[in-house]
Structures are given as C-alpha cells and as structure tokens.
Amino acid sequence: MQLHDDxxxxxxxxxxxxxxxLPSADLTADLAFFMKTLGFRMDKIxxxxxxxxxxxxxxxxxxxLEQGASEPPGTLRILCRDPAALAGGQTELTAPNGTRIEIVQADPPLEIPPTQHAFLVRRLKDNTPWVIGRAGMHYRDLVPGRxxxxxxxxxxxxxxxxPVPDVVHYHTVGFQLIFAYRxxxxxxxxxxxxPFMLKAGDCVIQPPEIRHRVLESSENLQVIEIGVPADHVTTIDHEVELPTGVLNPNRVFGGQTFCRHQLKDAVWEPWRLAGFEARETGIGExxxxxxxxxxxRVTDGKNDSSTDGRSSSGSEQVTSHTGDILFTFVMEGEVALNGENQETHRLEAGDAYVIPPHTKTSLTDRSADLELLEVALPARFETIVH
Known part of the structure; x- marks a missing residue:
C-alpha cells in the first residue's frame, strides 16, 4: 500500500x-475566434x-493549436451558467479550424420524461443478462423500456x-431507493x-445530491435500486470526506430528507389489498x-377487508389504482398476477412487474410466504376495488 501511495x-x-x-490551418483566424468569441487567453506562441x-x-x-496537426478538429463543449450570454446567444458554432463548439448549460435542471405506461413483467428465470456497472457491481434491468x-x-x-471499490459521489435524481434484498x-x-450496515429487509432513500459511498458488502449482496428518472448523472466528489463528523437527520437535500428504515423496527398494519399486511417505511413523508x-406479506385471511372498508375475498379481489408508477418486486414466495386483457403470469421470488394506472388486476394462488416490495409514485394514490 505504501508503494502505491508513493x-x-x-x-x-x-x-x-x-x-x-487541435489542428489549425490559419492560426491567426483560430486565435481570434478562441480568444474573442470564447474567452480563452493566450499562454504561449x-x-x-x-x-x-x-x-x-x-x-x-x-x-x-498547431498548424499541420493530423488530428480531426473534434467537438468542444463550453459549460455556462447562462449560455445566452456568450457568443451572441448562439449555442452551436464552428471554429475556423473546423472544431464544433457547443455552448450548453453547466447544470441543466432535472427533467423527468412523462411516463409511457405499460403492463410489464420481468422474470428472473428469463435469464435477463447481468451487466457490469459502476464500481464493478452487477446490474439486472427490472423494467424493460423504463x-x-x-x-x-x-x-x-x-x-x-x-471492500467495494467505490468513491464519494452523488446522483442528480428526483427519487432514489436502495433496498437490501439479500x-x-x-x-x-x-x-x-x-457508517452503518444496511441489512436484508432494510432500505434507505438517497435524497438528491447527498454525498455517499458504498464501503463493503457481505457475500452475495443483492439490492433493489429504483431511480427517477432512468437516465441521471452520477458526479464524483473529490473534496468531501465521509463521514463528515456531523449528524443532521433533518437536513434537506433537494426538498427531501434522508430516511433509513430498519426491518427490526417495522410495524405491520393492514395493507391496501385484502389478505395482506404491510410495513410503512416513512419514505413518503x-x-x-x-x-x-x-x-x-400475506396474512392468511386475517385481514379480509380493503382499506376503504369494503369486504372482499383476498384471493379474488380485483383492484386498480390511480397512481402514475406502481412497481412491485417479488421478494419471497409465489403468486399469480392476473391483468386486464393479459395472460396470467405465475411469479416467484426475483420477479418484478409494473401495473399501469386504471388497469384491473388481481393476485391469486398466493403462497403463505409471499412477500412483496411495492414502490409507488406519487406516494398518495387511490386503490379502487371492483
């Protein structure tokens, strides 16, 4: 280690x-462009x-800039707080040497595309490929088309x-969940x-741009990560050292606060679907x-009424929802997912599905050990029993 440091x-x-x-055919013209139009200064000539x-x-x-250089002129991106204030408001220019100039916003606002709703099922046994992602972690996509x-x-x-070869970083996101599965x-x-251990059944949300780092993992660690939007920027922070030595659980990051939910502290209450009970994580707040x-998780009929008080048979209850995105991951057990105008999907641990708004579905043939992870956006929506 000392040798590496040296x-x-x-x-x-x-x-x-x-x-x-960059190549140059007319150094005088290129200097005028890069200095007067783009604001560079000359250091040597x-x-x-x-x-x-x-x-x-x-x-x-x-x-x-070198006359006779053989490289292609390439593209140069200028990152601005206000792109309109540079180059007379032009956002695309071409230098005399052919270099393409893009003048863009340095920190563009987060944009979340409108949801393209679809009824989706992803099975573990379908052998969706695992790909190597950031810090050497293996990723499997649970929502085809996103x-x-x-x-x-x-x-x-x-x-x-x-140890995990991670560094201090943050994500520019609207929402991000880390749920420890195994x-x-x-x-x-x-x-x-x-630092703390996130154990199986625990979860955290990573508020927008909170600095964090993965330090080490157990063998065969598995987590479920949800991010909104699908394409978001991860930025490495070379200055901040963690831990910071500060404990401020009420600090607000992008309108959200850090939330850590532990399975050992869970309180189980009747769920929105009959025949289930659920633990609230506090993430909505x-x-x-x-x-x-x-x-x-299944309650074997102990709670046989929906949250609006309407009695219904848990095994045959047909419902729909008014939310935007409703994602579910099967953590344990087996269940049959029946969707309106869909074939019946027999699901087991490791499978995932998305139900579009206003689509009638039911969960039948549930095993006694069935356990589901449900993520809903927005937090509040209505469950309609049909």
Missing amino acids: KQTNRADNIQGAEIR YPADYPTISVLSGHGLTIR LGGSIIASHIRIPDAG GEVKLVYEDQGP ATGGVASVQVA
Whole structure:
C-alpha cells in the first residue's frame, strides 16, 4: 500500500499539466475566434517570426493549436451558467479550424420524461443478462423500456464479500431507493453520522445530491435500486470526506430528507389489498410525497377487508389504482398476477412487474410466504376495488 501511495505522490509531483491538441490551418483566424468569441487567453506562441503553434487556456482547459496537426478538429463543449450570454446567444458554432463548439448549460435542471405506461413483467428465470456497472457491481434491468425513461429499477448484486471499490459521489435524481434484498452492505452518508450496515429487509432513500459511498458488502449482496428518472448523472466528489463528523437527520437535500428504515423496527398494519399486511417505511413523508415504499406479506385471511372498508375475498379481489408508477418486486414466495386483457403470469421470488394506472388486476394462488416490495409514485394514490 505504501508503494502505491508513493507512486501516486510521485506522479502528482511529476505531471505539470495536460493539453488537448487541435489542428489549425490559419492560426491567426483560430486565435481570434478562441480568444474573442470564447474567452480563452493566450499562454504561449512560437516561433516568433512565423507562429505555427499557440497554447491557450481558459474554463479549466488547455488547448494547443498547431498548424499541420493530423488530428480531426473534434467537438468542444463550453459549460455556462447562462449560455445566452456568450457568443451572441448562439449555442452551436464552428471554429475556423473546423472544431464544433457547443455552448450548453453547466447544470441543466432535472427533467423527468412523462411516463409511457405499460403492463410489464420481468422474470428472473428469463435469464435477463447481468451487466457490469459502476464500481464493478452487477446490474439486472427490472423494467424493460423504463417506461419511456421515467424510471429505472435494477436488481444489483456483489458476489464477493469485502471492500467495494467505490468513491464519494452523488446522483442528480428526483427519487432514489436502495433496498437490501439479500446480505448486508456498509454505507456512509453526508451528515448522517458514522457508517452503518444496511441489512436484508432494510432500505434507505438517497435524497438528491447527498454525498455517499458504498464501503463493503457481505457475500452475495443483492439490492433493489429504483431511480427517477432512468437516465441521471452520477458526479464524483473529490473534496468531501465521509463521514463528515456531523449528524443532521433533518437536513434537506433537494426538498427531501434522508430516511433509513430498519426491518427490526417495522410495524405491520393492514395493507391496501385484502389478505395482506404491510410495513410503512416513512419514505413518503421524507420525499414530500414524491414516492412511497412498502413491504407487504400475506396474512392468511386475517385481514379480509380493503382499506376503504369494503369486504372482499383476498384471493379474488380485483383492484386498480390511480397512481402514475406502481412497481412491485417479488421478494419471497409465489403468486399469480392476473391483468386486464393479459395472460396470467405465475411469479416467484426475483420477479418484478409494473401495473399501469386504471388497469384491473388481481393476485391469486398466493403462497403463505409471499412477500412483496411495492414502490409507488406519487406516494398518495387511490386503490379502487371492483
């Protein structure tokens, strides 16, 4: 380890900078464009009697303009707080040397695409490929098509126990859930105290842009991760060190607060579907109503009435909902999912499904050990019994 640290130190002492080389056919014209239009400054130019090379810097970038260079001119993106204030409001330009210039917003607002509703079923036994993602973790997509980009649901696993090669980072999201399905994982979050173990059945939400890091995992760790929207930016924070030494559970991140739910503290109450009971995670309140997360399990008929007081047979109850997104992951057991104008789907642990709004469904042939993870957006919606 010491040898590695010495190499890193020597490399940092040795490297003095980095340049991107761009070709130039007319150095005078290119200098005028990059300096006057884009705001770069000249650091070097040579030879003095007939300049063919100039080094410019600005906006965190060093450019080497070189006549006769063989590289293609490429594309340069200028990140602005207000793109309209640069280059007369133009957002796409071409430099004299052919370099394409894109002037874009540095921190664009989060955009969540409208949901493209669909009745979806994803089975574990269908052998959906696992792909290697960030920090070497294995990902399996649980929502094909991602409802038009409005949501991503991933079954994530880390096969081997030990440290995870993660770094401090954050996500620009509208909602993000981490639910421990199998095993346990050690996590640390900004201003939420020391690292802790997230055990099977526990979950956390990661509010927008909260700094965090995955530290280590048990063997065959499996988690369910939900993110809104599907395509969101992960940013590495090279400055913040975790833990921060601060405990501020009420700190607000992007309108949400950190929420950690532990299975050992669960309180089970009758669920929205007859024949089930559920544990509330507190995520609806922490997100300000953006999303709710509940775990439901069969009660063998002990609670045989819906939440609106209408009596119904749990095994045959037909319902629909008024929410936007209703995602369910089968944690344990087996169940038959019957959907309006759909074939019956026999589901088991590891399977997932999405029910569109106003679509009639029922859950039948339920095993006694059936347990479901349900994620709803928004948190509040109506369940209609038909």
